[in-house]
Structures are given as structure tokens and as C-alpha cells.
Amino acid sequence: MADVIDHPSRAAATPPDTRAATGYNFAYLDEQTKRMIRRAILKGVAIPGYQVPFGSREMPLPYGWGTGGIQVTAAVIGPDDTLKVIDQGADDTTNAVNIRSFFAKTAGVATTERTTEASVIQTRHRIPETPLTEDQILVYQVPIPEPLRWLEPREAETRKMHALEEYGAMHVSLYEDIARYGRIIKSYNYPVKVNDRYVMAPSPIPKFDNPKMDRMPALQLFGAGREKRIYAVPPYTKVKSLDFEDHPFTVESWEQSCALCGAGDSYLDEVVTDDKGGKMFVCSDSDYCEQRRDAGHQGDGGDSNYATRNEIPENETSSGDDR
Amino acid sequence: MTVDPVFQRPSPLLQVRGITHRYGHHIGCRDVGFDLYPGEVLGIVGESGSGKTTLLKCISGQMEPSEGSVEYQTRDAGLIDLFRMSEARRRLLMRTDWGIVYQNPRDGLRMRVSAGANVGERLMAIGDRHYGHIRSEAVDWLERVEMDIGRIDDMPHTFSGGMQQRLQIARNLVTKPRLVFMDEPTSGLDVSVQARLLDLIRGLVRTLGIACVIVTHDLGVVRLLSHRLMVMKGGSVVESGLTDQVLDDPQHPYTQLLVSSILPV
Numbered sequence: 001m002a003d004v005i006d007h008p009s010r011a012a013a014t015p016p017d018t019r020a021a022t023g024y025n026f027a028y029l030d031e032q033t034k035r036m037i038r039r040a041i042l043k044g045v046a047i048p049g050y051q052v053p054f055g056s057r058e059m060p061l062p063y064g065w066g067t068g069g070i071q072v073t074a075a076v077i078g079p080d081d082t083l084k085v086i087d088q089g090a091d092d093t094t095n096a097v098n099i100r101s102f103f104a105k106t107a108g109v110a111t112t113e114r115t116t117e118a119s120v121i122q123t124r125h126r127i128p129e130t131p132l133t134e135d136q137i138l139v140y141q142v143p144i145p146e147p148l149r150w151l152e153p154r155e156a157e158t159r160k161m162h163a164l165e166e167y168g169a170m171h172v173s174l175y176e177d178i179a180r181y182g183r184i185i186k187s188y189n190y191p192v193k194v195n196d197r198y199v200m201a202p203s204p205i206p207k208f209d210n211p212k213m214d215r216m217p218a219l220q221l222f223g224a225g226r227e228k229r230i231y232a233v234p235p236y237t238k239v240k241s242l243d244f245e246d247h248p249f250t251v252e253s254w255e256q257s258c259a260l261c262g263a264g265d266s267y268l269d270e271v272v273t274d275d276k277g278g279k280m281f282v283c284s285d286s287d288y289c290e291q292r293r294d295a296g297h298q299g300d301g302g303d304s305n306y307a308t309r310n311e312i313p314e315n316e317t318s319s320g321d322d323r
Numbered sequence: 324m325t326v327d328p329v330f331q332r333p334s335p336l337l338q339v340r341g342i343t344h345r346y347g348h349h350i351g352c353r354d355v356g357f358d359l360y361p362g363e364v365l366g367i368v369g370e371s372g373s374g375k376t377t378l379l380k381c382i383s384g385q386m387e388p389s390e391g392s393v394e395y396q397t398r399d400a401g402l403i404d405l406f407r408m409s410e411a412r413r414r415l416l417m418r419t420d421w422g423i424v425y426q427n428p429r430d431g432l433r434m435r436v437s438a439g440a441n442v443g444e445r446l447m448a449i450g451d452r453h454y455g456h457i458r459s460e461a462v463d464w465l466e467r468v469e470m471d472i473g474r475i476d477d478m479p480h481t482f483s484g485g486m487q488q489r490l491q492i493a494r495n496l497v498t499k500p501r502l503v504f505m506d507e508p509t510s511g512l513d514v515s516v517q518a519r520l521l522d523l524i525r526g527l528v529r530t531l532g533i534a535c536v537i538v539t540h541d542l543g544v545v546r547l548l549s550h551r552l553m554v555m556k557g558g559s560v561v562e563s564g565l566t567d568q569v570l571d572d573p574q575h576p577y578t579q580l581l582v583s584s585i586l587p588v
């Protein structure tokens with residue numbers, strides 16, 4: 001049964017494309033634009049979690065396809081970099097393939113599907129399971145950068161709320177969850193406080209990934225194209241998920257492990273295996289799953305009948321505390 | 324309460340001097356000054372367009388006046404001019420030590436979150452991170468404004484106008500403010516609803532010892548609630564004094580007209 005669902009086979013890094021498209025500047029954007037974006041990134045790094053406005057450019061992709069992330073990637077990538085692009089944890093989705101080939105063409109850089117081989121990783125929806133290192137940059141595609149927007153539609157007002165650290169409203173949304181459902185049900189784009197100062201939207205990653213942002217050795221950059229905002233979390237910066245003392249932050253867990261590789265510590269996706277309603281849980285991070293299987297790990301092929309997703313308190317030590 | 328060391332009387336909570344506000348060339352209010360003492364209720368009456376709301380916005384920090392000063396007796400640093408303190412400090416003051424109850428509940432409530440969250444927001448804003456505590460405070464305050472606690476998770480738009488005003492009051496009082504500003508809190512409500520709301524406000528203000536500035540065009544409201552009264556016309560204060568004195572023995576022709584028009588009551 002394990003062969004029903006198979007992640008695409010991993011090739012080693014593709015070498016730099018010597019036939020890179022001509023007629024474009026390196027990585028598509030002109031140097032002046034890249035400098036402008038780099039300045040915004042530097043400011044973002046200097047003020048962790050602060051949203052820096054930037055002059056977002058028209059890209060040969062519609063908004064919603066990661067134009068913010070692409071511009072950030074274009075501004076930081078160099079000819080010697082190796083790029084990985086993931087979408088929903090996988091490297092083979094249309095969006096990921098398009099962005100990867102965009103940079104292979106316009107920058108001629110090497111690309112890879114392996115987390116450990118990449119120096120720049122552009123992502124939508126996930127942080128790789130394999131811990132990132134100081135030598136890597138993680139670029140997030142962000143649709144809505146403003147975590148306060150749901151409550152306060154006026155931009156001038158949200159800027160003021162950030163400036164004055166008026167963040168009571170963020171807990172109002174968590175309060176509403178508990179009042180209505182008995183627990184905090186927000187599971188994506190779960191708000192965090194960065195470096196004990198700015199409240200930040202981590203982009204639509206599952207809250208499962210939030211603890212990975214905390215004191216991550218890699219530089220984390222966030223680009224929102226439509227909203228024209230860049231923000232950053234420098235290496236080893238504290239990132240704390242908001243919560244209540246009596247309703248601490250928790251992450252998703254599963255009763256079973258990955259049907260393909262047996263991993264018990266990764267974020268699992270439920271996939272349909274046949275037209276009779278058969279289902280199994282597999283790693284959402286396809287590279288992680290593949291690497292484990294290559295190393296000889298095996299799952300049960302999805303035999304465990306049924307299991308549900310739990311909530312367990314996150315290990316206190318992994319997120320620190322700032323109350 | 325701060326006490327004047329020489330005269331042994333409390334010093335004013337709010338000291339307003341020479342407030343003038345212009346909208347372009349148009350005068351909103353002109354040269355208004357008064358002192359408000361802890362626990363005192365000041366009524367501001369006058370016809371439509373007389374400058375009541377303009378004045379209230381200026382003295383409650385919502386709008387900077389063209390001229391004049393508003394000083395507030397802070398808990399930690401004595402009298403401070405509202406518009407000289409940092410914006411951060413002013414905003415903190417406005418959501419902790421002060422309350423503002425608007426005529427239109429939409430201006431004073433978060434319509435997209437539940438009644439309980441509306442009451443709890445201020446607590447969360449000043450750092451309360453214990454859900455159970457926030458929840459029990461919300462229950463307590465909904466009870467104090469005589470709302471059905473079974474509706475704590477309902478959205479504000481599902482409540483009647485009178486209940487929305489009660490919710491606004493609870494939302495403001497949860498941080499135990501020393502000063503509350505109210506702009507026509509009962510207008511637009513049915514007479515019987517108005518009367519019950521006024522009773523509630525009077526009870527809360529008295530038992531909690533809150534100082535209050537209440538704007539209304541209804542002399543019945545000030546008669547019931549306020550210790551002192553200011554009568555405005557055309558942007559200026561034409562008469563002021565103890566409420567009973569002003570209403571029983573009005574001096575200015577305009578006040579006389581106002582009073583005579585409600586004599587049957």
C-alpha cells in the first residue's frame with residue numbers, strides 16, 4: 001500500500017542553468033529596485049517584526065502567487081546560491097515549480113528540493129521539518145501582513161497601535177475562541193510577538209510551525225507583494241506565540257505517525273488513497289519524508305484504522321516565556 | 324484623592340481653561356473653563372449645535388482644541404496637560420483611568436466581537452492574560468449593569484439600544500476609571516428605557532464615586548444626575564452653577580427659556 005502515494009523522487013540539486021534567459025537583469029529585478037528592497041530588509045532586520053513599507057514592483061505573476069516573496073528572494077539571491085521553493089510543504093506544486101523555474105531562468109541559480117542543500121528557501125504554508133542553519137535564509141510569501149487588520153481596518157490606526165504597543169486587541173480574538181469553543185482554535189497564521197516587542201503575522205503556516213520560528217538560526221524574511229510590506233526575524237530571535245496563562249499555546253499532534261516514513265514528529269496531511277474513502281496520514285514536508293525513507297525508515301502504510309488530531313501543550317522549554 | 328495641603332480640600336481632577344475650538348472659520352466652542360472634582364457630576368446642556376460635543380471631545384482628549392488647556396490629575400505625577408503628555412500616555416489614560424460613553428453605541432463598542440470580549444478588552448489591553456479572570460470580570464460587570472449574563476457571548480448588534488448602552492458602560496467601568504465622559508447616553512431610547520438607564524448610571528456613579536461629564540439636551544437628565552450644570556448657547560457657556568440653583572432660578576434669558584419649556588414636568 002505504501003506505493004499508492006509516493007512523493008516525487010528527489011533528484012540531487014540541478015546545476016546552475018547555463019542557458020539562463022537573456023534580456024533580463026540577474027534575478028529579473030533591476031539593481032536599483034533590489035537596493036531599495038535590500039534597504040527595506042535591513043530595516044526589517046534591525047527592527048524585528050516591524051512591517052517596513054516598500055515599493056512593490058509589478059512581477060510577471062499575479063498577486064497571490066507569491067510576488068512579495070519573489071521580490072525578497074530576488075533581492076537576496078546570488079549566483080552561488082541554491083534555491084528551494086515549497087508550497088504546502090511540497091516542492092512539486094504548480095506554484096513552487098513556477099517560482100523555481102522563474103529563478104532558474106532569470107538568475108541561472110542552482111535549485112534543489114533538499115532542505116539541507118538549499119541556501120535560500122522560499123515558502124508558502126510551511127517551515128521545513130529539518131532544522132535550518134545559520135547559512136540559510138527562509139523567505140515567506142505573505143498575503144496579509146497586518147495581524148491587527150481583522151479588528152481595525154484603518155491603516156493609520158494599526159500603525160499607531162504597533163507604535164504604542166497597544167496589543168490588547170490580539171488577545172480579544174483568542175478570548176473569543178475560548179468563549180465559543182472552549183479552546184483557542186486558531187490554527188494557521190497564529191499571531192506571535194517578536195523579540196518581546198512587535199506582534200507579527202507569521203503568514204499562513206500551521207501553528208505547528210510556530211515554535212520553529214523561535215530562536216531559529218536562519219534569517220527569516222517575509223514579503224507581502226500586494227500590501228507592499230517586508231518584515232524580518234533575525235537569527236536567534238525570540239518568537240513567542242500569544243496565549244493566556246490558563247490556556248497556553250499548544251500545537252497539533254497526531255495519534256499515528258506518517259504512513260510512509262513512520263515519522264512521529266512531523267506535520268501530517270490526510271490524503272485519500274482510493275475511491276472507497278481510504279485515507280492515510282503522510283508528512284506534509286515531502287523532502288523530509290523522502291529523506292527518512294531513503295535512510296531506511298518505514299511507516300505502516302496507513303494500516304492503523306483511524307486516528308484523530310490532538311492538541312498537546314507545547315514543551316515549555318521550546319518557546320520560552322515572557323509573561 | 325489628592326488633597327490641597329493648604330485648604331484641606333480635594334484638588335480638581337480635571338482643570339479646563341479657555342477652551343476654544345474652531346472648525347476653519349466656524350466656532351465650535353468658545354473660551355470654556357471649569358474645574359471638576361473627584362466624584363462630581365457635571366451636566367452640559369444646550370440646544371443642537373451649541374458646541375456640547377465639540378467641548379466634550381476637546382476635554383476628553385479625542386480632539387485637540389485650537390486654544391486652551393486641559394489638565395488632569397494623574398495618579399502618579401499630579402496635574403498634567405492632556406495635549407502635552409505623550410500620545411502613548413494619553414491613550415493609556417483614556418482606556419484605563421477614563422471612560423467614554425458615546426451616543427451611538429457603534430462608536431463605543433466593537434461590533435464584531437461578543438459582549439464578553441467588549442467588556443474584557445480593556446483588561447487585556449492593560450496586560451491581563453488570565454482568561455478565567457477576564458471572563459469572571461466580564462460576568463460581574465454585565466451583572467452590575469443588569470444585563471442577562473446568559474447573553475455574554477452574543478454579538479452587540481443582537482442587543483437593544485438600551486442594552487448596547489449598558490454594554491458600553493460595563494466596557495468602560497471594568498478598569499474602574501475615575502472619570503467618565505458621556506455624550507447623550509440616553510437619547511434615541513424609549514422613555515421607559517431611558518429612565519431605567521438613568522437610574523443605573525446614577526447608582527453606579529454614586530456607589531463607585533466616579534466623576535462624570537455628561538452632555539445632554541434633556542434637562543430631566545441633568546436634574547437627575549448632575550451636581551453642577553453648564554448651559555451652552557452658540558458655542559459659549561451662558562450660565563453655570565449648582566444644578567438645582569440654575570434650574571430653580573435661571574438667570575440668563577436662554578436658560579429661562581429652556582426651563583420654561585419643560586415646566587410641566
Ligand SMILES: Nc1ncnc2c1ncn2[C@@H]1O[C@H](COP(=O)(O)OP(=O)(O)OP(=O)(O)O)[C@@H](O)[C@H]1O
Binds near residue numbers: 346351370371372
Ligand atoms: N466636524 C465639524 N466640522 C465643521 N463644523 C462642525 C463640525 N462639528 C461640529 N461643527 C459645528 O460646530 C458647532 C457645534 O457643534 P457640536 O456638534 O459641538 O454641537 P452639539 O451641541 O453637540 O449639537 P447636538 O446637540 O446636535 O449634538 C455647530 O455649529 C456645528 O455645525
Ligand SMILES: [Mg+2]
Binds near residue numbers: 376377
Ligand atoms: Mg452633540
Ligand SMILES: [Zn+2]
Binds near residue numbers: 258259261263288290
Ligand atoms: Zn513521512
